[in-house]
């Protein structure tokens with residue numbers, strides 16, 4: 001796999017907007033930021049360990065360094081809580097695990113073999129130093145030859161937004177649809193949002209009477225083929241081997257004359273952002289005129305997790321004024337249960353703002369005239 005692998009190219013990624021990808025180990029998922037290689041790779045990755053998950057024993061052929069972002073990450077040498085920086089030199093071995101869950105930012109295969117230092121630094125207690133520019137603070141972590149590793153704190157001292165207090169929150173941070181994960185994601189981005197759609201309700205009419213490929217990641221997501229059948233009967237479901245097609249779904253699809261392809265996809269085919277088919281890993285080509293991705297969505301609402309709000313699936317449950325199960329938190333648009341459409345999101349915003357105004361208004365009595373009129 002080559003992902004942002006040219007280190008001469010500047011790359012900016014919002015890691016919250018890329019999907020978690022399963023690793024070969026159960027409960028261990030990754031957000032790949034940079035990668036040159038397959039399972040053994042020079043790589044920069046955010047790795048999430050579910051509670052009780054582990055990775056098999058391995059040797060760091062090119063060294064490893066990681067920063068624990070969340071939870072407690074462990075190996076046979078110790079437990080590393082959030083904020084801990086660990087450096088394991090070339091040739092080191094460990095069996096990592098997390099008892100209660102953890103997220104780490106990890107770099108692999110970037111170390112010099114001569115750099116033999118093993119390090120564990122608790123960045124929560126280690127001192128910060130003034131940076132070169134105003135508003136910057138630096139915590140040097142490691143230096144070897146031309147390599148320098150440091151944490152940099154930007155603008156925290158003077159930022160007017162460091163702590164933003166509010167009596168009410170309107171959560172409007174939306175979702176992002178998961179896309180098929182191919183080795184060359186550029187190939188997916190070339191067509192997604194053009195004739196490779198993500199929304200049946202918004203774009204179903206564009207697929208009317210066309211040969212449509214449906215790309216699903218679970219049997220539940222694959223059910224979209226039936227409402228899609230209202231627009232077209234020429235439907236091929238691509239599972240990519242991500243799930244086993246239940247007998248019931250298979251027979252209903254057969255009954256409707258829909259095809260199922262379970263071989264993983266090598267690449268989408270087409271030109272000028274118009275997808276015209278897919279090439280499978282076995283070299284077979286399936287011609288298509290359009291496509292619908294149904295692989296679920298990532299909800300941008302982890303900042304609300306601590307409030308334990310009522311949810312249905314990943315969506316926040318709200319009342320008719322967009323209020324969640326917390327009286328001062330409102331959720332609008334795609335985050336909440338309901339239709340994912342622009343006008344719905346805008347209307348939700350108006351409802352939430354109106355309800356907040358009502359709450360505030362009701363907590364304060366109406367203004368009285370300073371000089372009441374004399375009684376008649």
Ligand SMILES: Cc1cc2nc3c(=O)[nH]c(=O)nc-3n(C[C@H](O)[C@H](O)[C@H](O)COP(=O)(O)OP(=O)(O)OC[C@H]3O[C@@H](n4cnc5c(N)ncnc54)[C@H](O)[C@@H]3O)c2cc1C
Nearest residue numbers: 172173174175193202300332333334335340341342343345
């Ligand atoms: C390809 C595609 C086609 C669509 N076509 C249609 C259509 O034809 N008609 C229609 O009505 N709808 C369509 N939709 C759906 C429509 O876009 C959504 O329903 C609508 O945009 C939802 O609005 P929202 O405000 O809930 O979320 P969004 O529009 O997703 O806005 C959320 C914003 O919050 C930002 N954000 C997320 N996390 C944070 C954070 N922590 N801090 C700060 N900012 C953050 C995101 O970057 C984003 O800008 C389509 C969607 C897609 C993906």
